[in-house]
Amino acid sequence: MKNKILNLINNAQQELSEEFAKIDQLAEYNQIRIIEHMKECNISERHFIPSTGYGYGDEGRDRLEELYALVFGCEDALVRPQWGSGTHVISDALYAVLRPGDNLMSITGKPYDTLEDTIGFKQERLDNGSLRDWNITYSQVDLNRSGQIDTNQILKELANKPNTKAILIQRSRGYEWRPSISVEDMKEPIKEIKQKYPEIFIIVDNCYGEFTQRIEPSHIGADLTVGSLIKNPGGGLAPTGGYAVGTKKAIELMSYRLTSPAVGREVGSYAASYLPFYQGLFMAPHIVGQALKGAILVAKVFESIGFKVLPNWKEDRSDIIQCIRFNSGEELITFCQAIQSASPVDSHVTPYPWDMPGYSHQVIMAAGTFIQGASIELSADAPIKAPYTAYLQGGLTYAHVKFALTSAIYSLYEKGFITL
CATH class of the missing domain: 3.40.640.10 (Type I PLP-dependent aspartate aminotransferase-like (Major domain))
Structure with a gap:
C-alpha cells in the first residue's frame, strides 16, 4: 500500500511541473530583489553583533x-x-x-x-x-x-x-x-x-x-x-x-x-546575534517557495482522492495556507497527528485537541518545529468544530512536505477513512 501511495503522490507531482516553474520564477524574483537591497544597505558582519x-x-x-x-x-x-x-x-x-x-x-x-x-x-x-x-x-x-x-x-x-x-x-x-x-x-x-x-x-x-x-x-x-x-x-x-x-x-x-x-x-x-534575522530574510523567498510547492502538492493529492480543498492546485495563491476539509473530527485529528509524527522535532509526541488561549473552540496543533510555533515550518492546526477543516502551512523543504503527505495518506487509509 505504501508503494501505491507513493505512486499516487509522484504522479501528482509530475503533473505540477508548470505550477512549480511559476513558483521558482517568483522565488528568484524576490530573492534578487532582497539581495539588491542588502547590497544597497552595505550589510556586513558588524551588523550581526x-x-x-x-x-x-x-x-x-x-x-x-x-x-x-x-x-x-x-x-x-x-x-x-x-x-x-x-x-x-x-x-x-x-x-x-x-x-x-x-x-x-x-x-x-x-x-x-x-x-x-x-x-x-x-x-x-x-x-x-x-x-x-x-x-x-x-x-x-x-x-x-x-x-x-x-x-x-x-x-x-x-x-x-x-x-x-x-x-x-x-x-x-x-x-x-x-x-x-x-x-x-x-x-x-x-x-x-x-x-x-x-x-x-x-x-x-x-x-x-x-x-x-x-x-x-x-x-x-x-x-x-x-x-x-x-x-x-x-x-x-x-x-x-x-x-x-x-x-x-x-x-x-x-x-x-x-x-x-x-x-x-x-x-x-x-x-x-542579529545574524538569523538577516539570513532568514535572505532565505525567505526560497523557503516560501518550498512551502508553496508543498501546499500545491497537498491540494492536488487530496483533491484527487475526493476531499474538498482551498485553494485548489490550479488557483493563484497569496498566502502559504492550504485548507483541507474532512468528514469528521476523527479524520481531522488523524491527519494532524500524522503531520506531527512526520516532523523532525517531537515526532514521538501525539497532539490532542486542547483549550488554547485566545480561541473559542478546542484546537489541535501539529507543530514539530525547530522554532516553537513557527508556522513557516511545516505545521497543521484546526478548531475541532464542523465543518472539520485542517489548515496546513509551511515547510522548510518541499521534500519534508511530501514525506508528511505520504504519512498522512497512509494514516487515513490505515484507519479506514479512505480507500485507494
Missing part, C-alpha cells in the same frame, strides 16, 4: 529596519525581537493609532480569534485593557459573495461611521473557508478609501502572505503592514520577533506603543 541594556546606537537593529523598509517598499520600519507573535504586533498597531472615541473597521470580515479579546468582543471580559475598555468601537464589513473586498459597502459604512480612524485588512483566511486576499485585491479598495478618507490608517495583517507575490501591501499604500518573524519573513531562522513597515507617521506612533512616548525606537537591545 548583539547589544545589551538600552540598546542605544544599535547598528545591527537600525540597519535591519532600514533593510526591511527597502524590501517592503515603504518609508520606515520596526523589526524587533521583543514582539512575541503576529497577534502581538497587530495589537500594538491598533493601540498605536486608535484613541478613545475612534472606530476600528475590519473590511475582510471577522479577524482571527486571537484578536477577539484585543478588540473586546466578549462582554464577560471587560476591564482587561481591550479597545472596548478604552471606548474604541468596532465595525465590520464582510467580503462579498465572490470573496473579494466590498469597496462600495465599505464607503457606505464609512459615511455612517465618521469616527473611523483605522481600517484592518486580514490578508490570510484565519479559520475561515475563504480565499486569501492578494495584493492586487487590496489595491483599488485602498486607493478609493485613501482618496476619500486620507486621514484613516489602513493596517494590513500580512501574516502568511510575505513573498507569495512580487509586491507587498506596503507597496500599494497601506499605512502599516505587520507580521511575525517566525512566519515567512524569518525564513525559518529567526528565533522570535515581529515587524511593522509603513509610513513614517504610522511607524513613529508604533514605536511609542512598542516602548513609550518620547523614547520610541531609540531603545531595544538584543543580547543574541
